């Protein structure tokens with residue numbers, strides 16, 4: 001005899017799936033915005049004097065250019081940084097979502 | 111087409127005998143007459159309406175307990191409106207609890223309750239509530255524990271204990287918790303979540319949600335007016351309602367009921383029929399069968415118990431006594447359980463607007479001290495109790511009368527269900543006999559359910575295949591219905607799910623919403639999220655390290671190397687890439703797991719709160735159903 005499951009049972013047994021595309025998009029936008037805002041924040045703060053006495057803007061954030069070719073701490077750099085951040089966030093988010101769904105599928109044999 | 115008209119012709123030859131002219135019996139007769147079928151209704155009393163009758167004493171009308179008309183079953187509502195037309199009044203409800211000389215609105219209103227209880231008492235109530243949440247009674251097997259666990263022991267003692275014990279005549283410690291739990295049995299968690307999510311959206315503001323608690327319908331001259339009208343309608347359509355007709359013997363032959371002997375005005379009459387519907391108490395029905403049923407069945411019938419009820423109606427020479435429709439009397443100093451003010455149900459219940467007719471309700475057992483008291487003593491008791499409570503000055507009481515109603519409540523004790531099942535099993539062999547109604551099925555039903563069983567019984571006579579025992583007696587009435595009449599009330603859909611045929615179309619589109627709610631509140635798989643976040647972050651560090659190695663230079667990746675302050679052993683090298691992957695996987699794993707855990711915990715807490723508050727709100731009018 002099949003027994004109809006109660007609401008509670010249905011809820012308790014339900015496992016959430018992630019929408020990989022949406023998760024990717026969200027992480028992409030967030031990471032892109034973080035880089036964009038961080039870059040422009042340094043620009044607004046203005047240059048600081050280095051040990052050698054030179055005026056430089058955001059020496060540490062500048063290190064991102066090691067991965068993001070073409071990135072620098074400038075307004076146009078902030079847009080390039082946004083695009084890189086967006087791309088990496090989107091890929092990571094989608095990957096997390098995709099992997100999560102695969103694992104859930106395996107674990108719950110759907 | 112031909113077979114349809116043939117079955118119609120077959121039906122026309124049927125003669126249906128109905129026992130009892132209460133709501134169930136008369137509804138059956140009414141539905142049959144609509145189908146052009148003749149019926150004979152046998153009623154042992156001199157009036158129709160059964161427990162839902164209205165008594166007329168010198169022009170003052172009163173019910174056997176005030177009868178609200180409210181239902182979620184559309185076909186019943188339609189019949190009520192069809193019969194009563196403009197005489198079906200919509201009334202606002204006002205009722206209070208009387209406790210220690212104080213009135214509390216019921217359902218409770220917080221400021222009024224706190225004010226009435228006083229600061230000290232309110233603090234104690236809150237403390238006892240907190241205690242009940244932290245240290246609930248286990249096991250939760252009796253009524254007192256069940257209610258205390260939800261409201262605190264103190265609130266239970268103030269507002270549930272005395273009244274429940276007055277109504278049922280047994281200590282709350284001996285009442286099963288199941289009885290109270292019935293109230294929330296039909297509660298849908300998904301429905302509650304949906305309401306919680308959709309409630310505050312401004313787009314829904316224009317949907318008028320009216321609660322069945324705050325208002326009800328009432329015939330202008332009481333429920334008796336409804337049943338007198340139904341009786342008049344069926345008799346004008348070739349059916350008969352025979353009053354003072356006490357069913358004495360029910361003759362059964364092979365597989366069916368053959369005929370009935372009825373005592374009318376001292377003479378036995380033989381009534382034959384092709385179909386039989388009974389709304390008389392099951393216990394009596396079994397006792398009146400001929401040949402006698404097996405011992406086991408008779409014994410089961412004897413196990414069915416009832417709680418009885420009497421009303422003392424008093425005519426008061428005062429225009430306004432109190433504004434309520436009724437007052438619950440929780441005060442242990444007096445025996446009465448409830449007072450009705452029938453003028454507030456409908457002004458036409460009294461012939462003189464300068465006067466008031468109160469109905470004082472006493473719950474008792476047939477043959478006990480209250481039941482056997484003379485009418486005069488009962489009126490004196492009622493007078494005295496009104497004075498104790500300070501509600502009426504005894505000198506204003508002009509007159510009074512008493513009505514005793516045996517078997518007002520079928521008792522749900524520990525043996526009743528087995529007994530009913532044995533009887534059902536036995537009676538199922540008689541294919542032309544159907545049991546309907548409240549005592550007819552030993553179900554604690556209101557009018558609407560009694561009527562619905564009768565409607566389905568008629569459909570069965572016409573060829574349907576409904577299981578009357580599946581009509582849900584535990585349905586909650588207090589739930590909200592949408593003002594929009596085109597929407598089928600929720601519980602009728604629930605009801606229809608249990609039936610082989612669906613009398614009224616079911617609204618569509620619920621499944622999608624249900625599915626969405628489940629997916630919104632479904633738990634995140636902690637391990638899956640941990641693994642996937644771990645893998646992606648591990649992969650990111652691995653790729654970043656490899657990229658820097660590929661880029662090369664005199665010093666490879668001096669800045670990424672700083673990671674080794676956290677990832678001990680990490681370096682920008684092939685080996686380091688794997689070490690970084692390991693560390694990063696671990697941290698990603700922990701982060702992902704924690705995220706899922708916290709999200710599930712908070713969602714679970716939200717769902718728990720919604721469920722609790724839905725439970726509490728379904729308990730809002732619990733006392734109405736005691």
Ligand SMILES: Cc1cc2nc3c(=O)[nH]c(=O)nc-3n(C[C@H](O)[C@H](O)[C@H](O)COP(=O)(O)OP(=O)(O)OC[C@H]3O[C@@H](n4cnc5c(N)ncnc54)[C@H](O)[C@@H]3O)c2cc1C
Pocket residue numbers: 129130131132133134135152153154155158159160161162174175176177178179180355356357358389390391394419518519546547548549550555556557558560
């Ligand atoms: C105090 C109180 C308050 C209530 N309040 C409400 C309310 O607010 N709203 C609501 O909807 N419902 C209310 N009810 C419930 C309502 O009264 C019943 O659900 C309804 O009357 C049941 O109808 P029925 O036809 O099944 O049974 P009954 O009303 O009991 O009718 C059965 C009939 O069968 C007759 N009978 C019995 N034995 C024989 C026999 N041997 N021969 C011939 N006839 C016989 C009886 O005389 C009676 O007329 C209340 C009940 C009580 C006790």
